[in-house]
Amino acid sequence: MIWNTNLRWRLPATCLLLQVAMVVLFGVFVRYDHDADPHWIDRQGGENATSDMENEFYYRYPSFQDVHVMIFVGFGFLMTFLQRYGYSSVGFNFLLAAFGIQWALLMQGWFHSYSQGYIHVGVENLINADFCVGSVCVAFGAVLGKVSPVQLLIMTLFQVTLFSVNEFILLSLLEVKDAGGSMTIHTFGAYFGLTVTWILYRPSLHQSKERQSAVYHSDLFAMIGTLFLWMYWPSFNSAVSKHGDAQHRAAINTYCSLAACVLTSVALSSALHKKGKLDMVHIQNATLAGGVAVGTAAEMMLMPYGSLIVGFLCGIISTLGFVYLTPFLESKLRIQDTCGIHNLHGMPGIIGGIVGAVTASCANASVYGAKGLANAFDFDGFKTTWDSSMQGKFQAAGLFVSLAMALVGGIIVGIILKLPFWGQPADGNCFEDSVYWEGPCLRMETEELETKQASKPGSGSRGLGGHILRTTGRRGPGGRSGPSPPK
């Protein structure tokens, strides 16, 4: 099936419409919170003077910046492994995240920071908005290369909404703990994305298979993404934990889990290859599963060895998933999961939810101290009567709610995205930048693709690599300084 991929009116209209809506809604609803308001200074100088250092900014800002890097560079570059989809991987991720964080500030704000008619935002809201977008980036991994930027914006709009509802149910109604988002971010994002890609199943995707792999340098670009995700994951899991020991502990546990995960990923990658060679796909992805899987329990007393065990298992499960499960999902269940998010976010996310439930159930005052236990799980207010086992049950419930929301939401959004006018590429044009990008090195391929669409697919692909270089330097007299204006 051939759709019209000329987005000249659809993409600008979508972007401008959404952005105007954001401006209006921010104008009506969004204000600074107490720590970002000039009245902050009134807290100083009196008897109970507060040091500026107590401003939430100094507790959270370094972690926020690390999370920000994970969302934009981490996820963006992780997906550049495709040989001809680097512009789109980084660029569309940039676009959807930039929209998503605004919409998330509003949605999460209405649920969690709303008072006296206004949403009050501070640095913690920025982190949570990034988190919410993280789940969209996860889902993007499943549909990577097969959707248009318009579809991505629509998906972001709906997914952020559903994410916020789900997060509200978990954190506010079920009183679940999920600081690093094993359930709210990874499980929800992964199964949402997998459901969407299942609905968007493309029977002739094999026509684009020659581009669904890496070239040497695209794999190195992807490693930039992998490493920034890996290095900053301790910040991710600790960013919104309580001040002091919880934040500290979350970072240590994540550090441990990720380290263990690297060794087992490498071990399995080598063991599953007949000559014992390593596969970059596993190194780029499975090494991160340990971070996903301690997302719920990192701030709890998981203990360093507990973290190592979680990372140990997840490296194995994730690598096995890439080798055996992803091909099975594609051939039997018609789930075309471009980046293998089921292995990196799906299974480890569920494991993370379970680990969290178990760790919470086992919590007791001899380990946490009486005050520490109440503080860690907020056993006060209406939760005064709760004990750890109750907390554990609610944690488990939260996992099921996340899965249910992801499946139902994914089906609805998938059906919306299946509508034929969003500018999606044909099955033979997937994983190809030149469908949506202009560039000196892309022009020849565009012509080629246009010809191809009329003739039989795949025949021209062998030469693509060569063209990338041969056609360089032909942007015409304008060069960078003068891209041609529209005619």
Place this chain on the structure above:
Amino acid sequence: MIWNTNLRWRLPATCLLLQVAMVVLFGVFVRYDHDADPHWIDRQGGENATSDMENEFYYRYPSFQDVHVMIFVGFGFLMTFLQRYGYSSVGFNFLLAAFGIQWALLMQGWFHSYSQGYIHVGVENLINADFCVGSVCVAFGAVLGKVSPVQLLIMTLFQVTLFSVNEFILLSLLEVKDAGGSMTIHTFGAYFGLTVTWILYRPSLHQSKERQSAVYHSDLFAMIGTLFLWMYWPSFNSAVSKHGDAQHRAAINTYCSLAACVLTSVALSSALHKKGKLDMVHIQNATLAGGVAVGTAAEMMLMPYGSLIVGFLCGIISTLGFVYLTPFLESKLRIQDTCGIHNLHGMPGIIGGIVGAVTASCANASVYGAKGLANAFDFDGFKTTWDSSMQGKFQAAGLFVSLAMALVGGIIVGIILKLPFWGQPADGNCFEDSVYWEGPCLRMETEELETKQASKPGSGSRGLGGHILRTTGRRGPGGRSGPSPPK
């Protein structure tokens, strides 16, 4: 015109001379400030004991590191989009910034941190030095590919000097607020650079046009620069704001403005292409304009929706600039602006100055609180009698002073750089690494270029890409471990 591009004596002499001067001047003038001096400990243990956490280091250091990344990786890689100028983009940016921060520590130190015969430096000075160099990096974008490293060092020497004088006039004489440097860094840097490139006009630059464009992977390298600039811009605009709410607010506003800017840049990029395709040039550059344009007002009560509006407009204006204005500037005004800095730093910088003046004018005690207003604009000392409208007028004056300094300074420095003995490349050798760099993959091109200079230009360029790979692995037996010593 053919200049001698052999820098064997000129570049080493310039570097060593400048560095020796730095050593001597640092020896005479630079000392640690109070928070970096061992006497710090004397503040502890008594009645009014100060926590170590109150050391300025902990307020500013994380922001400093983010700014540092923007200057070296952000600007450095943003300019690697050129297919054959990656070494120079990153390498020369590295060189000029490394010299510039030293000279800026001195110049800014004499103006702002001088007492009892010494300049006292601390982490805030490091940030300000990075800021100052930021304006040189901006100007570098205009002359990129057309100047020698010696010229860049000379330009840095003068531009840092002029920057510091301008900054002193604005911040200390006019009492202007400009935390993120819309005026002092971006407006000044851009118009300075544009004036210099106007003076250095190269009538036959079309001979190098085939290299003034990107190849596939060079655009991905440039996205590393773009994203690190984009992600860390909230740190840039908040790095030297007052502790507490001002720093917090500046980060939030910048985050909002940048997010909005991405959507309108994408919208315009698509709308201005006849098939609705996106241009990497816009994604790499226009998406950042929102950060420039809230540089002055970010710490004020611009409000989140105000930031969105600023970002919204700047994405549009910047993209329009790339499509219509840059070609016009080049063909009509003879301003060859390699990176399009007028669109990213020039116009958004002016907008930022105006937004700052307006926001300052509108400030009042009902929004800021009486104490907050006085604190935000330093309405004390000789400014006790000032009101917001007065502040607004001085802000506007600061913008004009910056523009005037940039134009006059740019003309003078441009004339100095036009002297024929700085080792600049010929018009047909611009945007080419092999003029100044040795490397296994560059050797063949060098020979080719040397031949070309005698014959007609452009003919050999089509094959360049191919050579990049074909000549690899020929560094000879020495390899990395043994670059040939001079003969």
Place this chain on the structure above:
Amino acid sequence: MIWNTNLRWRLPATCLLLQVAMVVLFGVFVRYDHDADPHWIDRQGGENATSDMENEFYYRYPSFQDVHVMIFVGFGFLMTFLQRYGYSSVGFNFLLAAFGIQWALLMQGWFHSYSQGYIHVGVENLINADFCVGSVCVAFGAVLGKVSPVQLLIMTLFQVTLFSVNEFILLSLLEVKDAGGSMTIHTFGAYFGLTVTWILYRPSLHQSKERQSAVYHSDLFAMIGTLFLWMYWPSFNSAVSKHGDAQHRAAINTYCSLAACVLTSVALSSALHKKGKLDMVHIQNATLAGGVAVGTAAEMMLMPYGSLIVGFLCGIISTLGFVYLTPFLESKLRIQDTCGIHNLHGMPGIIGGIVGAVTASCANASVYGAKGLANAFDFDGFKTTWDSSMQGKFQAAGLFVSLAMALVGGIIVGIILKLPFWGQPADGNCFEDSVYWEGPCLRMETEELETKQASKPGSGSRGLGGHILRTTGRRGPGGRSGPSPPK
């Protein structure tokens, strides 16, 4: 000599064995320290309430993350300069560091954080573990391209052990100051690595010389590593310094030293080339020598100009080393130092030790203040009777101990690694990813290499670059989603 490079059982077995050992040892020994334990909250609310901000996490975490980036992205990408060894550079560095940090937490924990039967870990332990691994990354630079991942894990196991013993002798027995690790990390790591590579001398390495050089984009990838090392080095040298002025001062000194080092590296690089051209090898490496050489003295009163002088000299010495010394070491002493670590870590490390000893000797109360001096050098407890000159002597002794440990340890570990069953590549297969990595773009080369091993070496290398692209897109129908399961 041809070894079996099929690691199918050896690599998985090594990884799993080591990781299981880590799990068990962590289970027995590792617990959270006071600041990461839930009992932290008990310090609050009473008379001597402690702010959460006083948690060690907030003093050290931003620096920790910077150091983390240096180890994984900095060292990992610095070594990607080799045209055909990018996967291995980044991937093996990732693997060895992930194992090393776990083992270092244990080893350093037993020596420094052991009490009541447990090792108590907090953020400072994470930093120190990263530091320890830094010394392994340094040594990896010497043997890069010539060892198998199994050898690297073995080397890491031993080197971390020796590092911890040496560190204990220096810091705890000799009471040496070495915050940035000029002696413990760089000198030890470099001479250890050089000794290992000397033992592992490969007489026919010239058969792989055609791959021991860069291609255009591999040099740009390496610059990512260089810049992240350069930018975050102030965090490295200040990360474990005392709170307050020492940490502040260490950052300033390192910033200055590194800036000066860039200018002299560029100067020498140009001066030593007959046409005055710059060499990327020097820009990638020598520019960092200034950070190494202030590793010991950065937290002392080295003064900004003192830092500039150290950086000035090290840029010169390091560049001279690359041009003259490395070829000499290789041809005369049979030390094949792939990355030239002797120039970047060896000589600058020794200089750093000397600078530290001299700076410590010159310390006096008129500069530091009486309290400041005692605080800076811990002149209390059994050191009450020490003076600066005594401290200087012990500093010098520490340097000799580090060198001795490195040489003796390197010989022992080198002999172990020389055993023929670790899966090391043949002399003609060094610097080649396809020996250990599977990938669509590597397959053809593998076959070629297998043929080559039987025929004469080198002949096929010219075409390698071309193949990189020509064989893309041939991963077969599975693509990323379906790497073939083992047959």
